[in-house]
Amino acid sequence: MIERPAVRVQSLRKAFDVPVRQPGLKASIGALFKRETREVVAVDELNFEVGAGEVVGFLGPNGAGKTTSLKMLAGLLHPTSGTAEVLGFTPWQRQPAYLRKMALIMGNRNQLQWDLPVLDSFELVRSIYRLPRQQFTDTRDEMIALLELGALVDKPVRNLSLGERMKAEIAGALLHLPAVLFLDEPTIGLDITMQKRIRTFVAEYNRKQGATVLLTSHYMADVQALCKRVIVIDHGTVLFDGGLQRLADEFGSTKTIVARLDVADGEKLDTYGRSATNRGDGTWSIQVTRSEVAEVTGRLLAEQAVVDLTIEDPPIEDVIERVFSRGSTPA
Amino acid sequence: MTRPSPGWRDPDRAGSLRLAALFFRVGAQNELQYRLNFVVQLLQSILGVAAGLVGLAVVFAHTNNLGGWSRPQLLVVMGIFLMMNGITQAFIQPSMNLLIADIQKGTLDFPLTKPVDAQVLVSVRSVDIWQAADSLIGLIIVIVGLVQQDVAVHLVDIVSFVLLMLMGTVTIYCFWLMLASTAFWLIKTDEMQELFQGLYRTGQYPVGIYPGWLRYGITFVVPLAFAITVPAEALTGRLEHLALVGAAGLTLALLVISRLLWRKGLQRYGGASS
Known part of the structure; x- marks a missing residue:
């Protein structure tokens, strides 16, 4: 049996009158x-x-339409035209049966009660x-353990640090064990350790x-750690949809050769490649x-006394940047 | 394009009251920790009452009767005014202010992603329990007024009074919801609270004493008459059965109208951020 995709978006369009x-x-x-x-x-x-169980990174510069798309899929916005189906539901009908299986988490927003202790x-x-009480207690305790929330749950949300609050937010948003998750910048503003923790948890x-x-x-780092596949959008349309590696292959036009030479201050290697820097x-x-x-x-290898040599892909940030620049000026 | 299904067909509708009760209970429990707030609020209430009593004293220095209402009966009106004020400030206004802020900032997202009626959720999100101190003092003043007046109060009057107070609460809630829903269209709604308070203050006296145009205004435009004067009528032997029916009809109508306006606003809501 061919599995039905969890998310299917067709000709989706949203225009605002400003x-x-x-x-x-x-x-x-x-x-x-x-x-x-x-x-x-x-x-x-x-x-x-998006297939069931897939983790897909949705990339694009500010204003590319990422949040608008997520909001439509979460049922908050009606599209101007086009269709979307999530778990067989049309999101913006906001049927309780759909909302029960979905969670939206936004990194800079707060959905827990500000003045109440996290547990409340x-x-x-x-x-x-x-x-059901038992299921709830089990899930809750598991999340508290996984996210190391134990010492925080008695405190009012407003007394938590940004990172602590985000952990509590995520736990709260997942208590109903949603089958589909929309995460909009879940790690924004968090320190590296906290970002890692949240990544691992997701x-x-x-x-x-x-x-x-x-x-x-x-x-x-979020995307590389979590997503095998990325969808790059800009100006509201898909520029690339595929694996991260393919993205690097297709758009990363350069590679970096790192070579260690036998002699510490050997001759200059400027004559190789486009540019060379001495590290x-x-x-x-x-x-x-x-x-x-x-x-x-x-x-x-032939001309130099090379001790060690590796070939690296360019940083993913650079690759993405190239995708965008190509998207805006068609090659 | 399909529109969101109307809330009254939701299977979870029956749980609205349960949900509201739980939210209020948890909020109240939490606030009960801050007992100092109670003392401060109580002092504030007492100051407010003192000001009101001075006003009454000024009036009755000149006359024994204001639009057919004796001095103890005006105390009853003032007491009910305070009771309603406490209920509004404790249970209605905090959530409504939050709602207005959310609409303005474009952050009214999360209540809409929950599998319960969004109207219920936005209406119960916040409580300010100590504001209910006004209600307590109001009740005392009502009792003082009742003891002093020379009209006998029967059980049926009390039952009518309680019913009318409930309807009055719903009326004020609906009014506030409509006020808050205008934020979907208007950008500057910061003065909502002042606007409401200003209008509400007119409820301190029975609507009958105001000149015609104003009376209609606070009866039908801002249905304060039904929230304050009519319950007072039940306790002072002047309630007509028709008024009870009228209040019930108005309450129902307001429930429907405010919900329609809310839903219309929700349809418009696009989230301020892209």
């Missing part, structure tokens, strides 16, 4: 009577599918989702519950185009 205001008093008064609006297209002709907030979540949740996860993040200690990193890799490596 009032246009001309400068000047006269124009402002005129606007009182006849309001001019301009259509801003946030999402345009979006098409993709969890209790309210239990009643909202009508979770991976663990995905593995244990078989949940489908759609994630946006500006931290490529000190006899180690050089040489930028080459993809097609040059074999030739330059061969020359290096």
Whole structure:
């Protein structure tokens, strides 16, 4: 049996009417009577599918339409046109049966009760989702253990640090064990340790519950650690959809050859590749185009006393940047 | 495109009251820790009452009767005014202020992603339990007024009174929800609370004493009459059965209208961020 995709988006489009205001008093008064609006297209002709249990990174610069897309999938926004189906539901109908299986977590937002201790907030979540007591207690205690929330749950949310609050938020949002998860910048503003902890937890949740996860993040470490597949969007359309490795292969036009030479201050290697920098200690990193890799490596090995040599992909950030620059100026 | 299914067809609708009760209980329990707040609030209430009593004293220095209401009966009105004020400030206003802020900031996302009626959720999110101190003092003043007036109060009057107070609470809730829902269209709604308080203060006296246009205003535009004067009528032997029916009808109508407005606003809500 072919499994039905968990998320299926077809020709999804969302345009907002934004009032246009001309400068000047006269124009402002005129606007009182006849309001001019301009259509801003946030999402345009979006098409993709996500299989059940997949973790997909949703990448794009600010204003690319990531959050708008997630909000439509979470049922908060009606699209201007197009269709989307999540777990067989149309999200913006907001059927309770769908909302029960879905969770939206936004890194800079707070959905726990600000003044209440975390445990009380969890209790309210239990009643909202009508979770059976035993199941709720088990899940809750497991999350508290996994996220090391033990010492925090008695404190009011407002007394928690940003990282602590995010951990509590995530636990609270997952108490009903959703089958599909929309994470919008879940690690924004957190320190490295906390980012790691949350990453590990999301991976663990995905593995244990078989949940489908759609994630946006500006931290490529999040994406690399969690997502085998990425969807890159800009100006509301998909620029790339595929594996991270393929992304690097397709768009990363350069590679870096790192060579360590026998002699500490050997001759300059500027003549190899496009540019070479001395990292000190006899180690050089040489930028080459993809097609040059074999030739330059061969020359290096033949002409220099190479002790060690590795070939690296460019950092994913650079690759993504290239995708965007290509998207805006068609090659 | 399909529209969200109306809440009254949701299977979870029956759980609304249960949910509201739980939210209020948890919120109240939490606030009970801060006992100092109670003392402060009580002092504030007493100051408010003192000001009100001075006002009454000024009026009755000149006359024994205000629009047919004797001095003890006006005490009853003032007491009910305070009771309602306490209920509003403790249970209605905090959530409504939160709602307005969420609409303005475009952060009204999470209540909409929960499998319960969003209206219920946004209406119970916050309580400010110590504000209910006003209700306590109000009740005392009502009792003082009742003892002093020379009209006998029967059980049926008390039952009517309780019913009318419930309807009055719902009326004020609906009014607040409509006020808050305007935030879906208007950008500057910071003065909502002041606006409401200003209007509400007119409820300190029976609507009958106001000139015609104002009377209609606070009866039908801002249905304060039904929230304060009509319950007072039940306790002072002047309630007509028709008023009871009218109050019930108005309460129901407001429930429907405010819900429609809320839903209309929700449809408009697009989230301020992209």
